[in-house]
Amino acid sequence: MKIIFEEIEDRLLKIKFNPGINRLELIRMLEEETEWEVDNKDCRRSQLNNVKNTKLIEIKNFLQSNEVAKEVIDRYYKIRPSIEGDYNLSQTNMYESTTTGCLFTRDLPGFDIPIHTDPIWLAFTGVIFFTETDDPLLASYFYDSNKQEIFRMTTNYGDGWIQHNANSSWHSGGNQRSDTVRYSLIFSIQLVYGKNKERVK
Numbered sequence: 001m002k003i004i005f006e007e008i009e010d011r012l013l014k015i016k017f018n019p020g021i022n023r024l025e026l027i028r029m030l031e032e033e034t035e036w037e038v039d040n041k042d043c044r045r046s047q048l049n050n051v052k053n054t055k056l057i058e059i060k061n062f063l064q065s066n067e068v069a070k071e072v073i074d075r076y077y078k079i080r081p082s083i084e085g086d087y088n089l090s091q092t093n094m095y096e097s098t099t100t101g102c103l104f105t106r107d108l109p110g111f112d113i114p115i116h117t118d119p120i121w122l123a124f125t126g127v128i129f130f131t132e133t134d135d136p137l138l139a140s141y142f143y144d145s146n147k148q149e150i151f152r153m154t155t156n157y158g159d160g161w162i163q164h165n166a167n168s169s170w171h172s173g174g175n176q177r178s179d180t181v182r183y184s185l186i187f188s189i190q191l192v193y194g195k196n197k198e199r200v201k
Contacts, residue, residue: 001062005071005162008151010080011169012142013072015160015187017128019059023157026130029053030183036106044111044175048104056104059185063128064100066199069189072124073098076164083164087123087191096199098123098189107182112174115147118165125188126162127173129155137177143170162187 006014019026033053036046051057062068076083077091084090089097118125131138134154140161142151145168153161163169175182 001059003063003068005075007075007079008161010164011166012151012161012163013075013126014153015126015128015158015162017063017158017160019158021055023130023132026055027183029056030104030106030130033104042111044108046106048106051104060102060104063102063185063187069098069100069199070095072162072189076124080164086166094123096195097191098199099192099196101186101188101190103186105184105186107175107184109175109178109180111182112176113172115143115170115172117167117169117171120165121191122165122188123191124162124164125186126160128158128160128185128187130157130183130185131155131180132157134159135177135180138175138180138182140171140173143172144168145170160185160187162189 001020002018004016006016008014033048033051035050036048039045039047051060073091073095087094127140129138134156136152138155140153141149144150147170153159
């Protein structure tokens with residue numbers, strides 16, 4: 001498995017993720033999982049809280065590794081130094097005060113997340129797409145402080161994004177197709193109370 005981050009702007013990194021498995025096999029594994037839970041806010045989204053397939057577990061473990069988290073945090077503190085003041089956390093303290101979450105999701109046609117920002121405890125958050133090709137109807141969109149669109153993320157297999165969550169980190173997304181189920185993975189680095197013992201040297 002391999003993940004590459006590319007700077008789009010000081011709040012946004014593009015992700016290129018290679019899970020080490022072809023798309024059809026990955027989708028088959030996701031479809032065979034039996035514990036999808038419908039999201040309370042929108043019945044057109046389901047999430048996989050309890051993963052059984054060993055390959056899917058490997059993908060989660062890779063993305064949740066301390067090494068991946070450290071790379072994201074190191075990159076953001078370099079391109080957006082104001083983060084230290086935003087959270088009153090040095091680069092090292094941010095690393096030691098966070099944990100990484102990964103959640104497979106399944107979005108039915110019509111699923112929609114309007115323009116929004118995320119809770120402040122989601123310091124860095126994003127999505128990795130498992131769609132076949134780039135499709136504007138399945139994409140995430142990003143906006144400036146006036147909520148004017150400035151960027152659309154591509155949705156090729158393994159494409160994705162992670163952004164620093166600030167007051168102006170407006171974005172939206174969903175599944176606007178009528179014939180496609182969108183599978184993806186929510187990828188976030190979240191603040192915790194106190195220190196994450198697995199990250200403290």
